[in-house]
Amino acid sequence: xxxxxxxWGTKQVYFPQQKNYTPPPKGYEPIFINYIGxxxxxxxxxxxxxxxxxxxxxxxxxxxxxxxxxxxxxxxILNLSAIEANADGNxxxxxxxxxxxxxxxxxxxxxxxxxxxxLLVNTTVGNKIRTLQSANAFLEGLKxxxxxxxxxxxxIDDTTTRFYDLSPxxxxxxxxxxxxxxxxxxxxxxxxxxxxxDLIEKVFTAEFAQTIKRQDALKFMQExxxxxxxxxxxxxxxxxxxxxxxxxxxxxxxxxKVLQAxxxxxxxxxxxxxxxxxxxxxxxxxxxxxxxxxxxxxxDSFIANKKTPLQIRFGHAETIAxxxxxxxxxxxxxxxxxxxxxxxxxxxxxxIPLSANIQWVLYYHPKLKHYLVKFLLNEKEVSINGLTxxxxxxxxxxxxxxxxxxxxxxxxxxxxxxLYQWLFSLQ
Ligand SMILES: O=P(O)(O)O[C@H]1[C@H](OP(=O)(O)O)[C@@H](OP(=O)(O)O)[C@H](O)[C@@H](O)[C@H]1OP(=O)(O)O
Numbered sequence: 001x002x003x004x005x006x007x008w009g010t011k012q013v014y015f016p017q018q019k020n021y022t023p024p025p026k027g028y029e030p031i032f033i034n035y036i037g038x039x040x041x042x043x044x045x046x047x048x049x050x051x052x053x054x055x056x057x058x059x060x061x062x063x064x065x066x067x068x069x070x071x072x073x074x075x076x077i078l079n080l081s082a083i084e085a086n087a088d089g090n091x092x093x094x095x096x097x098x099x100x101x102x103x104x105x106x107x108x109x110x111x112x113x114x115x116x117x118x119l120l121v122n123t124t125v126g127n128k129i130r131t132l133q134s135a136n137a138f139l140e141g142l143k144x145x146x147x148x149x150x151x152x153x154x155x156i157d158d159t160t161t162r163f164y165d166l167s168p169x170x171x172x173x174x175x176x177x178x179x180x181x182x183x184x185x186x187x188x189x190x191x192x193x194x195x196x197x198d199l200i201e202k203v204f205t206a207e208f209a210q211t212i213k214r215q216d217a218l219k220f221m222q223e224x225x226x227x228x229x230x231x232x233x234x235x236x237x238x239x240x241x242x243x244x245x246x247x248x249x250x251x252x253x254x255x256x257k258v259l260q261a262x263x264x265x266x267x268x269x270x271x272x273x274x275x276x277x278x279x280x281x282x283x284x285x286x287x288x289x290x291x292x293x294x295x296x297x298x299x300d301s302f303i304a305n306k307k308t309p310l311q312i313r314f315g316h317a318e319t320i321a322x323x324x325x326x327x328x329x330x331x332x333x334x335x336x337x338x339x340x341x342x343x344x345x346x347x348x349x350x351x352i353p354l355s356a357n358i359q360w361v362l363y364y365h366p367k368l369k370h371y372l373v374k375f376l377l378n379e380k381e382v383s384i385n386g387l388t389x390x391x392x393x394x395x396x397x398x399x400x401x402x403x404x405x406x407x408x409x410x411x412x413x414x415x416x417x418x419l420y421q422w423l424f425s426l427q
């Protein structure tokens with residue numbers, strides 16, 4: 001089923017958003033790349049049996065309370081469960097390929113960075129296995145493309161890859177933030193409850209449907225939508241399990257209007273919880289400050305000692321979205337007042353698809369002894385709100401360092417700030 005609007009959201013499988021690049025000004029060559037990436041395409045983040053949708057369908061099946069539509073939904077869920085068994089939280093084969101191909105394009109686009117026989121790399125991963133698996137796939141791609149020996153120093157650090165988990169104030173914002181009212185308004189505007197009821201009535205007998213509470217009905221529909229959107233990430237696993245795509249087809253339970261409404265809602269939720277929301281300097285964005293500090297510090301370190309030409313980090317959608325907003329990347333940091341306009345100005349499938357990534361590419365002119373930096377979001381050259389340049393997409397490194405260092409100071413982050421403590425005490 002093809003719908004006019006892209007409804008894949010954060011389950012959008014990755015593709016590079018630009019292929020041909022602006023040549024640097026004469027005499028400049030790329031010498032260092034600073035990278036943060038979301039993990040690759042993945043399985044669901046929790047076991048199927050922990051889904052309300054799974055529990056309700058199985059409970060109804062035991063009570064003989066499924067309609068014919070419900071019975072086909074049960075089959076699709078059981079087939080997906082077979083694919084998901086013991087795989088939750090892992091990246092998929094497609095995820096590995098996405099990561100490897102990003103690394104290969106990075107080498108192809110920046111041969112001057114990767115020209116040496118030995119390549120020093122600093123790698124940071126988080127505490128979720130999908131970040132480590134993504135790092136491994138990325139490094140494999142690097143090794144293949146650069147035909148070099150890679151010496152990799154690897155760290156685990158959540159202050160720069162999964163900072164949301166380290167901030168009690170963010171947990172509070174997630175639970176009782178002032179964004180809830182805006183999202184409730186959108187839920188009503190999209191008539192999601194009515195749509196959920198329609199689905200419930202199609203799947204369960206009337207008697208069983210009446211036992212389902214309003215919030216559970218919404219959760220049910222959102223999770224079945226989650227089953228539908230994860231399928232493209234699992235195409236290799238579906239084949240290797242001998243299951244046909246038609247046996248894990250969740251499209252029959254939706255139409256395009258419902259898919260678009262569900263995506264609009266999820267996009268708005270991601271916008272408030274991981275994006276500019278109704279305050280682009282709010283906790284959900286400024287929480288990325290430690291990552292910006294790390295980008296400045298590691299770029300400066302390279303300029304000082306010219307040792308490690310590649311700094312890579314692997315995190316989550318909730319790493320990339322706030323970082324893009326905090327950096328002021330155009331198209332990813334716009335604060336929107338009208339909640340029904342969000343998906344026009346902030347689209348999760350463009351900003352935080354699977355394998356989403358942000359790159360700072362540092363260029364050097366040996367005669368002028370001058371540095372420029374270029375910013376890429378999902379491999380597309382982007383501009384920074386608040387920063388000007390005579391030669392876009394290249395920015396003067398000193399201007400960038402000054403602009404972002406002053407921003408960090410406004411949030412009480414200095415070169416010697418303890419970032420873990422800063423996150424913990426953030427309000
Ligand atoms: O609803 P799910 O389990 O998909 O939400 C995940 C997040 O996935 P996303 O919604 O962003 O596609 C997951 O982000 P990811 O980048 O790791 O995929 C996040 O780590 C995980 O905790 C879930 O987010 P939630 O906000 O805790 O539901």
